[in-house]
Amino acid sequence: MKKIINNPVDVVNEMIEGIAFVHDDLVERLEGYDVLVRKVAKAGKVALISGGGSGHEPAHAGFVGEGMLSAAICGAVFTSPTPDQILEAIKAADEGAGVFMIIKNYSGDIMNFEMAQELAEMEGIEVASVIVDDDIAVEDSLYTQGRRGVAGTILVHKILGHAARAGKSLSDIKELADDLVQEIKTIGLALSGATVPEVGKPGFVLPDDEFEYGVGIHGEPGYRKEKMQASATLAKELVDKLLNNFEAQPGQSFGLLINGLGATPLMEQYVFANDVAALLAEHGIDVAYKKLGNYMTAIDMAGLSLTLIRLADDRWLEALNSPVKTVAW
Amino acid sequence: MKKIINNPVDVVNEMIEGIAFVHDDLVERLEGYDVLVRKVAKAGKVALISGGGSGHEPAHAGFVGEGMLSAAICGAVFTSPTPDQILEAIKAADEGAGVFMIIKNYSGDIMNFEMAQELAEMEGIEVASVIVDDDIAVEDSLYTQGRRGVAGTILVHKILGHAARAGKSLSDIKELADDLVQEIKTIGLALSGATVPEVGKPGFVLPDDEFEYGVGIHGEPGYRKEKMQASATLAKELVDKLLNNFEAQPGQSFGLLINGLGATPLMEQYVFANDVAALLAEHGIDVAYKKLGNYMTAIDMAGLSLTLIRLADDRWLEALNSPVKTVAW
Numbered sequence: 001m002k003k004i005i006n007n008p009v010d011v012v013n014e015m016i017e018g019i020a021f022v023h024d025d026l027v028e029r030l031e032g033y034d035v036l037v038r039k040v041a042k043a044g045k046v047a048l049i050s051g052g053g054s055g056h057e058p059a060h061a062g063f064v065g066e067g068m069l070s071a072a073i074c075g076a077v078f079t080s081p082t083p084d085q086i087l088e089a090i091k092a093a094d095e096g097a098g099v100f101m102i103i104k105n106y107s108g109d110i111m112n113f114e115m116a117q118e119l120a121e122m123e124g125i126e127v128a129s130v131i132v133d134d135d136i137a138v139e140d141s142l143y144t145q146g147r148r149g150v151a152g153t154i155l156v157h158k159i160l161g162h163a164a165r166a167g168k169s170l171s172d173i174k175e176l177a178d179d180l181v182q183e184i185k186t187i188g189l190a191l192s193g194a195t196v197p198e199v200g201k202p203g204f205v206l207p208d209d210e211f212e213y214g215v216g217i218h219g220e221p222g223y224r225k226e227k228m229q230a231s232a233t234l235a236k237e238l239v240d241k242l243l244n245n246f247e248a249q250p251g252q253s254f255g256l257l258i259n260g261l262g263a264t265p266l267m268e269q270y271v272f273a274n275d276v277a278a279l280l281a282e283h284g285i286d287v288a289y290k291k292l293g294n295y296m297t298a299i300d301m302a303g304l305s306l307t308l309i310r311l312a313d314d315r316w317l318e319a320l321n322s323p324v325k326t327v328a329w
Numbered sequence: 330m331k332k333i334i335n336n337p338v339d340v341v342n343e344m345i346e347g348i349a350f351v352h353d354d355l356v357e358r359l360e361g362y363d364v365l366v367r368k369v370a371k372a373g374k375v376a377l378i379s380g381g382g383s384g385h386e387p388a389h390a391g392f393v394g395e396g397m398l399s400a401a402i403c404g405a406v407f408t409s410p411t412p413d414q415i416l417e418a419i420k421a422a423d424e425g426a427g428v429f430m431i432i433k434n435y436s437g438d439i440m441n442f443e444m445a446q447e448l449a450e451m452e453g454i455e456v457a458s459v460i461v462d463d464d465i466a467v468e469d470s471l472y473t474q475g476r477r478g479v480a481g482t483i484l485v486h487k488i489l490g491h492a493a494r495a496g497k498s499l500s501d502i503k504e505l506a507d508d509l510v511q512e513i514k515t516i517g518l519a520l521s522g523a524t525v526p527e528v529g530k531p532g533f534v535l536p537d538d539e540f541e542y543g544v545g546i547h548g549e550p551g552y553r554k555e556k557m558q559a560s561a562t563l564a565k566e567l568v569d570k571l572l573n574n575f576e577a578q579p580g581q582s583f584g585l586l587i588n589g590l591g592a593t594p595l596m597e598q599y600v601f602a603n604d605v606a607a608l609l610a611e612h613g614i615d616v617a618y619k620k621l622g623n624y625m626t627a628i629d630m631a632g633l634s635l636t637l638i639r640l641a642d643d644r645w646l647e648a649l650n651s652p653v654k655t656v657a658w
Contacts, residue, residue: 002520002521002537002538002540002557002631003597004520004560004563004593004597004598004600004601004633005559005560005596005597005600006559006560006561006600006604007559011596011600014560014599014600014603014604015596015599015600015603016599017599017603017606018598018599018600018601018602018603018606018621019599021602021603021606021619022587022599022602022619022620022621023619024619054596055594055596057594057595057596057599058595062595077596191331191333192331208331209331211331228331230334230335230336231333231334231335231343232335234333258351262592262594263591263592263594263629263631264333264629265384265386265591265592265626265628265629266386266387266391266623266626267334267340267344267383267384267386267406267628268332268333268334269333269347270343270344270345270346270347270348270351270386271333271334271335271340271343271344271347272333272347273347273350273351274343274344274346274347274350275335275343277346277347277350290350290351290352290353291351292347292351294595294623297594297595299594299596300592300593300594300631302331302592302629304333
């Protein structure tokens with residue numbers, strides 16, 4: 001393992017310190033906790049929080065800021081944050097109008113966020129949540145009942161962030177979130193595995209000429225390994241799977257997110273984007289929003305994912321386009 | 330070689346199409362050329378252009394937009410753009426107040442940008458330029474007389490972009506640029522080589538437990554190979570080299586840029602940032618500006634660079650902080 005780190009057990013702590021140092025105009029560390037909170041004056045609005053295992057940077061700390069998350073909890077690498085950490089994030093984020101938790105669908109995350117919710121409610125803070133399960137690659141997985149939550153989560157952060165900033169109530173945000181997660185779907189592929197620092201070797205190894213469709217952001221198995229294919233072939237597989245799953249119709253309006261998993265250069269992501277553009281045009285899809293880059297990574301995994309969001313409501317597009325002040329949106 | 334591409338000879342063309350598709354709100358392709366121009370109404374101001382070989386994304390196309398570059402020329406991978414392409418960028422960018430070229434110090438780039446300048450001047454367009462040679466790792470290199478131009482170039486884009494937007498004249502911008510490049514220094518390290526798609530294998534290979542200080546962004550040799558070290562040790566080497574080169578004094582004000590070379594996760598970059606912060610504090614340096622991420626990459630190279638800019642003029646800090654509309658700043 002070659003990594004630019006010190007002691008592997010200190011990686012998350014030192015990373016949080018690094019984030020707080022580099023972005024001290026936007027965020028600060030909640031003292032004594034693995035939580036980053038935004039430097040924005042409280043205004044009595046609903047606070048959004050998210051988090052999960054570390055290793056997916058810039059998610060979620062990179063989306064803390066004005067117009068998006070109030071706080072993010074950074075668990076150990078690929079490990080759910082503990083309830084006490086989540087509870088402190090809830091308490092720090094609360095502005096008196098309730099706290100909304102955006103949770104990726106992993107069994108450990110759900111258990112711990114729900115436990116934190118119970119503890120917070122005992123302290124009189126109103127809490128609600130949504131589970132994001134956008135990954136259509138497989139049903140059930142190593143750490144998940146149902147579908148995994150992956151890159152589409154950042155679109156949930158953005159659209160709900162817009163609603164929270166607009167002063168929507170906790171119940172309005174819950175309703176919006178429940179609608180939204182139905183209309184966001186993701187599928188990915190990996191060219192290599194991710195190396196957790198404390199493990200020291202990749203979670204899986206693919207031969208030099210093979211890749212795998214449908215791998216999860218913690219290296220969970222996908223649905224098919226193949227010899228390496230052209231970008232256009234990869235794009236066709238992912239676009240077809242998504243459009244079929246949506247039962248998309250020509251003329252419908254979608255947003256897209258192409259997400260690098262950590263080690264895949266922008267060069268490749270843009271080549272892939274060009275292939276995706278051609279395919280969506282062939283299907284008569286109106287692409288009303290586009291975003292590309294490394295947003296929900298898997299440490300040093302090579303590969304990417306494609307997310308589509310069906311813009312069922314015009315206000316969702318407005319929410320995606322509204323300016324925010326965060327590290328990474 | 331596993332890459333998400335189609336035919337290797339089409340990579341740059343398809344990447345440019347991808348950039349133009351994803352970011353059609355900000356940039357467009359100059360029809361028939363490997364040039365991206367900003368979608369901003371001309372206002373009779375100095376136009377900034379930059380470019381070079383592809384493979385350094387988001388540089389330089391990601392810095393085209395309101396407040397930064399007017400256009401970027403994308404050469405073949407790791408290969409200077411040709412004079413005809415640069416000439417077209419100059420002509421497309423010109424608003425009648427002259428065009429300023431930001432050139433990284435590589436012999437091929439300088440030759441071709443200067444040839445394009447001569448051609449443009451024959452057509453009546455006033456052109457000036459600066460050579461960025463911020464990499465203090467080595468003197469002379471595979472493609473360079475003197476020092477290489479690397480990640481510090483994006484700080485030049487930003488500060489000159491602010492001046493151009495403010496309506497400064499071509500000669501004022503030239504004077505500012507000449508001052509600026511004296512005060513920007515960079516040094517990096519690599520954990521792995523970069524694979525040019527048309528070559529199909531890495532430019533160099535390091536053993537599993539070795540890294541190299543001072544490698545260039547095209548894989549040019551550095552100055553020392555070692556067994557892998559802790560981040561704090563790497564940070565000390567780079568910080569010491571930079572501060573010595575600056576002859577920095579306690580109390581002086583600097584900005585810093587930590588730049589990932591393509592395959593290095595943000596997790597590692599932030600751990601490294603935390604070590605850099607401690608060292609600069611020990612030296613009594615005032616860190617007035619901070620930026621971190623993948624800005625000047627070397628395709629899929631693992632590694633990073635550290636850039637310091639001595640903020641000799643308060644207006645440089647203001648320029649770094651001024652909001653812009655680009656893909657990647």
